[in-house]
Amino acid sequence: MEQRQILGKNHWYHETQSSLCPADALPLVPEAAHADRFLLDLTLSPEQLAEEQSWINAARSAGLTLLPENVTVTRLHTLSSYDRLSTALTVAQVCGVQRLCNHYAARLAPQPGPDSSRESNQRLTQITQYARQLASQPTLIDSTSRTHLDEVGLSVDDIVTFNQLIGFIGFQARAIAVWQALQGLPVRWLPGLDTLQDAAAELFSAEGAGWAADLPPVELRYAQADQLEAVSVSQPLGPLQGMHWLLAHDAPTLNGLSQLIRLLWQPAPGQSSEQKLVMMLTARINGSPACFAQAAQQWAEENGLPEAIRNGDRALQAWSHNHPRERAVIQAVQLLTRAPDRFSAAHIQPLFEQGFTPSQVLRLLASAGLFGWVNRLKIGLGTLVQPSRLG
Template identity: 55%
Template sequence: MEQRRAYGKSHWYHETQSRSQHSDVLPLVPEAAHVEDRFLLGLQLPESLQRDCTPWLNACRNLAKELFPDEVAVSRLRTFSAYDRLSSALTVAQVCGVQRLCNHYAARLAPLPGPDSSRESNHRLAQITQYARQLASSPSVITPLARQQLDDVGLTTYDIILINQIVGFVGFQSRVVAIFQAQQGQPVRWIPGMPTQEDAAAEGFQATESEWLSDLPVVDARYASKTQAQSLLRWQSQPTLSALAPLLAHEETILDCLGQLIGTLPANPPLHALAALVPARINGSVSCFNHYSAQWQGAGGLPDAIRNGDRAVQAWCHQYPREQAVTQAIGLLTRAPDRFSPAQLASLTEHGVSEEQSITLLAWSALFGWLNRLRIALRSERQPA
């Protein structure tokens, strides 16, 4: 695994080996640790957008508090420390390249003491960092073997659920921040040399029917705590979360916040399925792609075109400029959030998608990217993602 050395945790590309000595090096933007809004990270929205977006943004803020509290108590079942959480978040922010997130997570990570400098701790941290980077940048390469490697360095089922939720959330956060920065006309600033995400291989998408299963232990309602049982009962009936809920209920407060986000983010029915199909094809989530292919109610042939890749999509969209603008905007946001610019939002508006609809549609695509990663990372060895 590639390791990039830096003098202190103040840099975006933090080292994966822990050190016992304390560093006086300050983060690049130390004030970024103290923003009041830990989801939008100081980004101020116009009043009209605040009114429309407050319900689902509040759910996002609750998620940020649950995933990244200021203090974390570790135990035998939950070994993921505050350092582990913020280190993983910074890794994902680096992959996405959105500067606002890199500043925030680097500033929060900087003052925390790292793990001890033993070989075992270094190996554990390196494995966590590698997993987070791969799931964020190329989710289709994640296999049950990668999850087994987390188990081999001591992560529990609770830890594995948590790291996947962290990677999904920070990737979602990066894309939502990129959307609102574009809405405000802010210039694109990406890190030079950062590659864009490549699409998943086409082979897995040849099957038009697939069932998603996991081989991780689920929360059994008969033995669950009261809060776990309530969360499981509530979200297992929600179509978007029905398959994942028995696993995610291991961390029921995070599941509750995710469910609230799904319930408060407005849907745009004519294009909602498209917001799911494009990221599912890019990320490699076959089961999600097949599910939303059946829900597409627009002009015939688009799901098959997306299944067959960009060239087929371009040919299909020749007579459908609105769908072309939507697929291009979602594709760029999925592959390279740091390069998403005002031009993509302007293109949607030019083709009849209002600003509010554009923002929620793109936010849904980012949320589907989160759910894609959960399905890919938590699947069983013999099942498609």
């Protein structure tokens, strides 16, 4: 049967199988394709730009690495521009942030879609399903999910890049949501979309959980210069502990993620405990026991907090009753992690009341999106190791 190339989809909810569409199909908001690749069409004051320029540039660079204008497909790197942009749109849909959906829908529309063969349809279906699950309910992803990606032709390099892309779009959605809230922009979300449900408490029953890669890492003897450099840069960073050689399959993206962690993970004076609180909260909601254990071990404040987070909302509410500053952080991070499309100016007002500045709010909450990215890398690329098996 003759294969055919078709235009990309012109709406947010793209199908997972090829179908004919008119040659003049246009996205809903075509001008959104030309917005800034990270900030989209948000405008910042000169003062804000000066204060946040370093990590904005790092985020923009990471986005350009994962979603370049042109992609050369090879045997080891099979993710096409269409694959990447349809994945970005899928994650944007899950997050529900409208300007993000507009942007990736507009960029996807002119891309030639895959041919109409059964193999291509299976591949796109599997990619879309995996992206939606990792973005919306990460604990659904397991070794079987990774096997399915392998079965439809994704290489180890592809799978690493694919998980990085899903994590990045989730981070971008939450950063945009915080900016919109700081600017007092109206919140609009699509009706009927469920919020992210917290991971089961049973995952966090054992203290000191570890993590092991479920895919082969880059071997030192075969590592290229850019991979060696990326590993060297990332090794001192705690959130990436144990993942360096696996993430080195996509060295440019590892460099971008490392730079973002250095710029956002390093807390402002007096905010170290709040960063660890954010790390524990995002790991608990997304379902990454290894990330949670790492942050809990570093927690040096009141002993009851890690246990309260581990036990769920009711215990956490009871703990935070006499901790108004932490309660403001907890409430904001929980909503931003579960439903970025519903995050508004009202949800950051308690932080201002506790003395946070706009820049502190932005960086603290953007780091929640960044930790969510790392959570998904741990879940998507490896497995939980119980403490008794750690050696």
